[in-house]
Amino acid sequence: MPGSDEQVPGPLAGLRVLEMGQLLAGPFCxxxxxxxGAEVIKLEAPGSGDPMRQWGREKPHGKSLWWPVVARNKKSVTCDLRVPAGQRLARELAERADxxxxxxxxxxxxxxxxDYETLAEANPGLILVRVTGYGQNGPYAPRAGFGSIGEAMGGLRYVTGDPSNPPSRTGISIGDSLAAVFGTIGALAALHGRERTGRGQVVDSAIYEAVLAMMESLLPEWEIGGYQRERTGAVLPNIAPSNVYPARGDELVLIAANQNSVFTRLAELMGRPELAEDPRYATHSARGANMTELDTLIGEWTARFGADELLERLHEGGVPAGRIYTASDMFADPHFTARDAIIRLAHPELGExxxxxxxxxxxRTPGTVRSTGPELGEHNNEIYRSVLGLAEYEVTGLAERGVI
Ligand SMILES: CC(C)(COP(=O)(O)OP(=O)(O)OC[C@H]1O[C@@H](n2cnc3c(N)ncnc32)[C@H](O)[C@@H]1OP(=O)(O)O)[C@@H](O)C(=O)NCCC(=O)NCCSC(=O)C(=O)O
Incomplete structure (x- = not known):
């Protein structure tokens, strides 16, 4: 079963990561x-730990269902960063981390x-990934940052949703996750840099900039083209046909045929090959300009079929198409099964x-999920003794004093 120990070590095996911080933007990194494959030691406040341990709508046995995912593969140690003894432990762990x-x-x-200077003095190869709302400098740097604010400031919120409604949030914490993904890219690039120079560096990943990085041609469109992108609901401006279309009954089917070759195939499937030659639809720009009219034509055709039959025709005809999936669709889908897109791990209280x-x-060296999110302080003994070489009585003493 994926998640068992018999896998080959992942590509980052041998690297040690010390994770501090909370919720998603750092922890997803x-x-x-x-x-x-990296060893990830998650450092948490004694007593309470990462607030993510409490997050989630459904909490069987009082347990967050997000925690097993976001904290997977991690080892939890407690350490109070507000007291000098805790700060010393964190510095010593950072000295032994990559x-x-x-x-x-x-x-x-x-x-x-x-601070990085202090940590790098003891460990010059150290890479410090800092994920924040606004980055480490600039007038907003000291502000508290949350994903929703960064998503809005980075431009995503304004263009998300239906034009008849106020800007909408995407259904997930995408800004935090993006900042974490860029933080990860930065860490891997810095590792490569360290190969050449032996020196680490700081990776500064701001949520609003991670979102901005996704914003395609938004900025030159405004400054050079004088065009402000607006919310366009299910479609993208000037990209057609790419929309959600009705099948017989209630079902909706996505079709994305916004490329000459694909559109030609769709027109053939529709029994209207002449559409691909029609000056109103023959080019990318013409289709964009006549999107509404084209979508109506396609919708009239799709409504004649049940979703299954329609999708079969589209797949066979080489036209990208699909359904809007829920979790239950994913569990039922043979493609997810064939590629092990969903894995199952044993959890002491939640079962599988x-x-x-x-x-x-x-x-050759695929990544693996080896464990679900740990209990708070589950690895105090293992890490403080094996990584820092503390004696058992020292670990007990630190716990008694509330340092860990
Ligand atoms: C999320 C925050 C607004 C939370 O702000 P604060 O609660 O004021 O915390 P700070 O970052 O200032 O960190 C100091 C606090 O960390 C807590 N803390 C955490 N770990 C420890 C340990 N191990 N020991 C001691 N204290 C700890 C403790 O309460 C500290 O408060 P003191 O006791 O006062 O010292 C901020 O961390 C932030 O802007 N982070 C960068 C952006 C980000 O990651 N945003 C959240 C993403 S999730 C999200 O946006 C989303 O889900 O949506």
Whole structure:
């Protein structure tokens, strides 16, 4: 079963990551690095731990169903960063780490004596990934940052939703996850840089900039083209046909045929090959300009078929098409099964926990999910004794004093 120990070590095996911070923007970076085989030590406040342990709508046994996913592959140690003894432990762990990931407000690490200069003095190869709302400098740097604000500031919110409604949030914390993905890319690039120079560096990933990086040609469109992108609901401006179309009954089917070759095939399937030659639809720009009219033609055709038959025709005809999936569709889909897109891991209280597999798949040394999110402080003994070489009585003493 994926998740068992018999796998080959992942590509990042041998690297140690120390993860501080909370919720998603930092921890998703730790998840990605752990998926690829790094040892991830998650440092949490004693007593409470990462608030993500409490998050989620459904909580069987009082347990978050997000925690097993975002904290998978991680080892949990407790450590109070507000007291000097805790700060010393964190510095010693960072001295033995390749990468530190954090997503506190700028200034928190500095306040705790965990600034990069201090850490790098003891460990010059250290890479420090800092995920924040606004980055480490600039007038907004000290502000508390949450994903929704960064998504709006980075431009995503304004263009999301139906034009007749106020801008909509996407259904997930996409800004945090994107900042974590860019933080991960930065960490991997910095690892490569370290190969050449032996020196680490700081990776500064801001949520609003991670979102901005996704915004395609928004900026030159405005400044050079004088065009402000607006919300366009289910379609993208000037990209046609690419929409959701009705099948017989209530079902909706997505068709994306916004390329000459694909549109020619769709026109043939529709029994209207002449549409591909029609000056109103023959080119990318013409289809964009006549999107509404084209969508009506396509919708009249799709409504004649049940969704299954329609999709079969489209797949066979080489036209990208599909359904809008819910979780239950994913569990039932043979393609998800064939590619192990969903894995199942044993959890002491929740039984078998299904979750998304590692992305992307590497051919020779693929990543693995080896465990679900740990209990708070589950690995205190293991890590403090084996990594820092503390004696058992020292670990007990630190716990008694509330440092860990
Ligand atoms: C999320 C925040 C607004 C939370 O702000 P604050 O609660 O004020 O925390 P700070 O970052 O200033 O960090 C200091 C606090 O960390 C807490 N803390 C955490 N871990 C520890 C440990 N191990 N020891 C001691 N204290 C700890 C403790 O309460 C500290 O408060 P003191 O006791 O006062 O010292 C901020 O961390 C932030 O802007 N982060 C960067 C952007 C980000 O990651 N946003 C959240 C993504 S999730 C999201 O947006 C979404 O889901 O949507």
């Amino acid at each position: 730790g998840q990605l690095l752990g998926d690829l 990468i530190v990931v954090e997503n506190f407000r700028p200034g928190a690490l500095e306040r705790w004596g965990l 926990v299904p979750m998304q597999n590692v992305v992307p798949k590497l051919s």
